[in-house]
Amino acid sequence: MQDHEAAKAALRAQRIETPSWAYGNSGTRFKVFAQEGVPRDPFEKIADAAQVQLFTGVAPIVSLHIPWDHVDDYAALAEHARANGVRIGAINANVFQDDDYMLGSVTNPDPRIRRKAIDHLLACVDVLDATGSRDLKLWFSDGTNYPGQDDVATRQGRLADALAEVYARLGDDQRILLEYKLFEPAFYMTDVPDWGTSYAHCLKLGPKATVCVDTGHHAPGTNIEFIVAFLLREGRLGAFDFNSRFYADDDLMVGSADPFQLFRIMHEVVRGGGLNPANGVNFMLDQCHNIEPKIPGQIRSVTNVQEATAKALVVDGEALAAAQSSGDVLGANAVLMDAYNTDVRPLLRGLREEQGLAPDPIAAYHAGGYAEKIRAERVGGAQAGWGA
Numbered sequence: 001m002q003d004h005e006a007a008k009a010a011l012r013a014q015r016i017e018t019p020s021w022a023y024g025n026s027g028t029r030f031k032v033f034a035q036e037g038v039p040r041d042p043f044e045k046i047a048d049a050a051q052v053q054l055f056t057g058v059a060p061i062v063s064l065h066i067p068w069d070h071v072d073d074y075a076a077l078a079e080h081a082r083a084n085g086v087r088i089g090a091i092n093a094n095v096f097q098d099d100d101y102m103l104g105s106v107t108n109p110d111p112r113i114r115r116k117a118i119d120h121l122l123a124c125v126d127v128l129d130a131t132g133s134r135d136l137k138l139w140f141s142d143g144t145n146y147p148g149q150d151d152v153a154t155r156q157g158r159l160a161d162a163l164a165e166v167y168a169r170l171g172d173d174q175r176i177l178l179e180y181k182l183f184e185p186a187f188y189m190t191d192v193p194d195w196g197t198s199y200a201h202c203l204k205l206g207p208k209a210t211v212c213v214d215t216g217h218h219a220p221g222t223n224i225e226f227i228v229a230f231l232l233r234e235g236r237l238g239a240f241d242f243n244s245r246f247y248a249d250d251d252l253m254v255g256s257a258d259p260f261q262l263f264r265i266m267h268e269v270v271r272g273g274g275l276n277p278a279n280g281v282n283f284m285l286d287q288c289h290n291i292e293p294k295i296p297g298q299i300r301s302v303t304n305v306q307e308a309t310a311k312a313l314v315v316d317g318e319a320l321a322a323a324q325s326s327g328d329v330l331g332a333n334a335v336l337m338d339a340y341n342t343d344v345r346p347l348l349r350g351l352r353e354e355q356g357l358a359p360d361p362i363a364a365y366h367a368g369g370y371a372e373k374i375r376a377e378r379v380g381g382a383q384a385g386w387g388a
């Protein structure tokens, strides 16, 4: 068993970033179920994110998605965040919800559309400047549905050109997080389908380009922890988009369907130094809460990440290394399983109490009356939603 004080120190320092879109209405292509009290604008989304921070103490950062979170004055939005005890984190570019992008954004065969997409990415760097954020997260829905629809290699060239232009615009402390996704909305070929493609583009761009691993963006059975270990070792793991998936890009609560996978990922993070803030790994959530209440859904997700992190931190590293180097297959596996099977909830409850937080963040949120308050106050206006 490892030193619990060291584990607690690491848990105290961990930061988890929540996505503005988790607080808005969301659903599937079949139905979006509206919930009462949902934010009408980015200011209200940030107020909701501040509740997650208030009760967990480790989620003081909110990602924005542009234009879903478009405001006229981003500096004012950043100030509003500060006043609410949080700050603005990654800026997510959106080049997938415009009729022009039917055949792609930065890889589109039409140079006018490529220009329009790149200009949006550059405008997102302006948002980084205005908010003081570090990370520009790029996910491209680009791809093709049919063999022969467009030339795969030519599209890679267009992608590389666009990325190079955006990279050149970055400030010294700004980064690109290049996200990959196996499929959807394109079904035959995606232009950034996997971590290898993302990594290769990042290598060409330079040190300010890193890979974003969205846990929902892989084929079933993919060993995501291997990807994490590899990228960390190469210094190119920029961020996670955490969520839980069972079939595809399900966007459900991280750690809900397969907490063991999340533990295995966090084990590689801990082992590779990814909890050290100097290594720059951004632990973001990319989720939607379609049928569950949103703020408690985010709180649960944050505590799920904390639980997996705590279990990874109690792995007996010395015993594991000894078993591994002596070829003790069963012994090494047992060390990992001992950590996974450790009930870390008392440790996390104690940690919260030491920090002046309630031991059960969801119960404390419910007792705080915020849900009733927003249900009563947020009447009228247009509720924010995915795509709005």
Ligand code: PSV
Pocket (backbone or CB within 6 Å): 021, 092, 139, 179, 181, 214, 241, 249, 286
């Ligand atoms: C795409 O599926 C994605 O994971 C990207 O990160 C988008 O920005 C996000 O979802 C939107 O929910």
Ligand code: MN
Pocket (backbone or CB within 6 Å): 139, 179, 214, 241, 286
């Ligand atoms: Mn994502």
